[in-house]
Amino acid sequence: MAVAIAAARVWRPNRGLSQAALLLLWRPGARGLARSHPHRQQQQFSSLDDKPQFPGASAEFIDKLEFIQPNVISGIPIYRVMDRQGQIINPSEDPHLPKEKVLKLYKSMTLLNTMDRILYESQRQGRISFYMTNYGEEGTHVGSAAALDNTDLVFGQYREAGVLMYRDYPLELFMAQCYGNISDLGKGRQMPVHYGCKERHFVTISSPLATQIPQAVGAAYAAKRANANRVVICYFGEGAASEGDAHAGFNFAATLECPIIFFCRNNGYAISTPTSEQYRGDGIAARGPGYGIMSIRVDGNDVFAVYNATREARRRAVAENQPFLIEAMTYRIGHHSTSDDSSAYRSVDEVNYWDKQDHPISRLRHYLLSQGWWDEEQEKAWRKQSRKKVRAPRPGGRRQGPAWEAGCLPTAPCPHR
Amino acid sequence: MAAVSGLVRRPLREVSGLLKRRFHWTAPTALQVTVRDAINQGMDEELERDEKVFLLGEEVAQYDGAYKVSRGLWKKYGDKRIIDTPISEMGFAGIAVGAAMAGLRPICEFMTFNFSMQAIDQVINSAAKTYYMSGGLQPVPIVFRGPNGASAGVAAQHSQCFAAWYGHCPGLKVVSPWNSEDAKGLIKSAIRDNNPVVVLENELMYGVPFEFPPEAQSKDFLIPIGKAKIERQGTHITVVSHSRPVGHCLEAAAVLSKEGVECEVINMRTIRPMDMETIEASVMKTNHLVTVEGGWPQFGVGAEICARIMEGPAFNFLDAPAVRVTGADVPMPYAKILEDNSIPQVKDIIFAIKKTLNI
Numbered sequence: 001m002a003v004a005i006a007a008a009r010v011w012r013p014n015r016g017l018s019q020a021a022l023l024l025l026w027r028p029g030a031r032g033l034a035r036s037h038p039h040r041q042q043q044q045f046s047s048l049d050d051k052p053q054f055p056g057a058s059a060e061f062i063d064k065l066e067f068i069q070p071n072v073i074s075g076i077p078i079y080r081v082m083d084r085q086g087q088i089i090n091p092s093e094d095p096h097l098p099k100e101k102v103l104k105l106y107k108s109m110t111l112l113n114t115m116d117r118i119l120y121e122s123q124r125q126g127r128i129s130f131y132m133t134n135y136g137e138e139g140t141h142v143g144s145a146a147a148l149d150n151t152d153l154v155f156g157q158y159r160e161a162g163v164l165m166y167r168d169y170p171l172e173l174f175m176a177q178c179y180g181n182i183s184d185l186g187k188g189r190q191m192p193v194h195y196g197c198k199e200r201h202f203v204t205i206s207s208p209l210a211t212q213i214p215q216a217v218g219a220a221y222a223a224k225r226a227n228a229n230r231v232v233i234c235y236f237g238e239g240a241a242s243e244g245d246a247h248a249g250f251n252f253a254a255t256l257e258c259p260i261i262f263f264c265r266n267n268g269y270a271i272s273t274p275t276s277e278q279y280r281g282d283g284i285a286a287r288g289p290g291y292g293i294m295s296i297r298v299d300g301n302d303v304f305a306v307y308n309a310t311r312e313a314r315r316r317a318v319a320e321n322q323p324f325l326i327e328a329m330t331y332r333i334g335h336h337s338t339s340d341d342s343s344a345y346r347s348v349d350e351v352n353y354w355d356k357q358d359h360p361i362s363r364l365r366h367y368l369l370s371q372g373w374w375d376e377e378q379e380k381a382w383r384k385q386s387r388k389k390v391r392a393p394r395p396g397g398r399r400q401g402p403a404w405e406a407g408c409l410p411t412a413p414c415p416h417r
Numbered sequence: 418m419a420a421v422s423g424l425v426r427r428p429l430r431e432v433s434g435l436l437k438r439r440f441h442w443t444a445p446t447a448l449q450v451t452v453r454d455a456i457n458q459g460m461d462e463e464l465e466r467d468e469k470v471f472l473l474g475e476e477v478a479q480y481d482g483a484y485k486v487s488r489g490l491w492k493k494y495g496d497k498r499i500i501d502t503p504i505s506e507m508g509f510a511g512i513a514v515g516a517a518m519a520g521l522r523p524i525c526e527f528m529t530f531n532f533s534m535q536a537i538d539q540v541i542n543s544a545a546k547t548y549y550m551s552g553g554l555q556p557v558p559i560v561f562r563g564p565n566g567a568s569a570g571v572a573a574q575h576s577q578c579f580a581a582w583y584g585h586c587p588g589l590k591v592v593s594p595w596n597s598e599d600a601k602g603l604i605k606s607a608i609r610d611n612n613p614v615v616v617l618e619n620e621l622m623y624g625v626p627f628e629f630p631p632e633a634q635s636k637d638f639l640i641p642i643g644k645a646k647i648e649r650q651g652t653h654i655t656v657v658s659h660s661r662p663v664g665h666c667l668e669a670a671a672v673l674s675k676e677g678v679e680c681e682v683i684n685m686r687t688i689r690p691m692d693m694e695t696i697e698a699s700v701m702k703t704n705h706l707v708t709v710e711g712g713w714p715q716f717g718v719g720a721e722i723c724a725r726i727m728e729g730p731a732f733n734f735l736d737a738p739a740v741r742v743t744g745a746d747v748p749m750p751y752a753k754i755l756e757d758n759s760i761p762q763v764k765d766i767i768f769a770i771k772k773t774l775n776i
Contacts, residue, residue: 208531277503
């Protein structure tokens with residue numbers, strides 16, 4: 001409930017229509033359970049009554065000409081549980097996750113980070129043709145994955161490998177997909193990082209942006225019809241949210257009342273396009289209420305905040321059959337892909353700040369250290385172990401993979417989305 | 418490649434008339450220009466010539482273009498002429514069409530033509546059909562450009578060839594340059610054309626340098642849309658192709674020449690309107706035809722050429738059925754060995770030629 005109230009309190013147009021806006025947002029129990037939607041209730045028409053009768057909006061009249069000012073100077077606030085040093089700020093928001101679960105969160109993030117480094121190097125060495133890293137966004141992946149059931153369906157964009165990592169997708173299969181070798185379940189059909197796994201309910205990654213959004217809504221609708229007690233989570237970046245498919249997806253999720261979580265990773269850049277050129281409104285979270293969707297903005301580098309928001313959204317999406325929008329603010333520390341060199345459009349200082357001062361892995365490590373669940377020895381040992389795990393030779397592995405000579409690589413940078 | 422720009426060097430004879438009179442001068446070393454630089458030059462010259470021309474697309478401005486084709490243009494022309502858009506092909510294609518209808522001359526870049534599918538309604542229903550639907554009142558002078566067809570290791574959703582799809586639609590002109598000369602001449606003609614023109618470039622060709630003839634260095638160098646070029650004269654068989662496969666056809670022709678088979682290689686340059694006259698004249702001379710394309714076979718460019726040959730005078734001159742060499746009829750796979758076997762290679766072209774000639 002705290003979540004819904006926070007959203008309602010902030011997203012209120014400055015004057016005038018606040019009552020009606022609150023009305024739309026304070027729908028919690030009513031919408032899914034009761035069949036009566038305000039727009040479907042029979043209105044008693046009376047010409048004597050000076051209230052608006054328009055079918056298109058439930059609002060009061062106003063006789064003063066005013067435009068609603070988009071609120072971008074002080075936008076929707078960012079929910080967080082830990083500060084940058086990994087200390088819980090408000091103890092009542094601490095999810096009190098057991099040690100094993102927090103360690104799993106940490107190990108998933110670090111293993112992903114290690115795999116990213118090794119596969120990025122593999123591309124530079126010509127062993128694979130292409131790769132996309134997840135640096136800086138690991139928190140958004142594992143925080144949300146941990147809050148879902150294992151059978152919840154995942155539609156990703158291309159920077160959500162941590163979700164699969166959390167669901168224990170074998171390292172061999174990650175590597176096999178990137179190498180396109182004999183062990184690849186996709187039989188070498190797909191570009192690297194286009195993972196898919198039926199058993200882990202992770203829909204195969206598709207390159208064109210935002211096409212997964214309406215598809216996810218359709219899947220959620222099917223889950224609702226089947227009474228499956230299942231939620232669909234749909235990941236996308238703030239750039240993909242500009243696509244027409246995103247608009248269609250949001251609108252349909254709301255009108256068809258689907259149990260779906262829209263999870264937007266707002267990482268500041270779409271290849272080289274910064275958010276200031278991608279949109280002029282208050283990010284993606286502010287769009288949700290425009291569609292009638294419960295929305296929240298969270299600190300994506302705070303694993304517990306992501307976990308709490310996703311957990312609550314999941315519970316209510318399934319119970320009330322309505323969509324939720326979570327905008328996780330984060331930062332893309334790495335380049336867009338191996339075809340990109342981000343020093344062309346952003347400063348090294350900016351990247352270093354996020355890498356050193358506000359990284360999901362460091363923040364969780366500080367938490368672990370303060371709980372006494374982790375120490376330097378274990379850190380060292382784990383680092384060694386994870387590198388070994390990623391590098392382990394395996395049948396049908398690198399050695400049986402195709403050889404990518406440098407001459408076969410595209411002659412120009414080819415940023416793939 | 419980046420350092421040596423074709424824009425910097427100038428042929429010796431332009432240096433000084435005095436030099437020309439006094440000294441015996443040797444011809445300048447041939448100017449080598451990559452396809453990327455040729456397109457860049459073409460756009461640069463047209464942007465300079467007509468201030469209604471502007472470029473929009475993803476990453477075209479400060480990033481110099483996803484494939485660096487628009488390198489330096491934003492620095493030179495600024496935000497008003499080189500515009501970065503948010504990620505919505507449907508959105509910016511629609512905006513470009515609207516701008517064209519209102520009197521500007523946009524160049525709309527798709528990062529690859531695969532993503533143009535997200536905007537195809539704007540390209541076909543708005544750009545292509547409007548001039549006809551308005552009874553000739555509303556032209557749409559727009560250029561859609563970007564890389565088309567197979568690249569290397571980018572799999573199905575980045576490798577489709579759209580020549581047949583766009584070539585199918587009345588109202589559009591569709592061009593497919595092969596070398597630098599083609600690229601520059603065709604992009605300039607496309608920009609100056611008052612019709613919507615689809616320019617199908619090729620990512621693998623961007624970095625390939627070609628000799629740039631002197632006439633191509635002129636700011637008014639145009640290649641007429643709708644005219645093919647005979648790249649190599651021959652007598653035994655006509656080989657028709659467009660875009661990157663033209664290079665493969667020339668390689669095949671060189672191999673076969675050693676065996677005494679002389680192939681006439683035609684570079685279509687334009688898909689729509691197709692230059693059937695050149696193809697027919699050639700077939701009437703050689704009596705044999707092989708078409709080569711990177712796209713899928715069904716309803717493809719080769720299929721159209723064969724159908725038209727049958728409908729025209731050249732049919733009676735054929736000594737054997739025409740053969741099409743095309744990409745494999747599958748979504749492009751990723752693994753290198755699969756990919757290599759999904760696109761026409763030189764050996765496939767040689768095989769088809771020999772089959773047609775029954776040797």
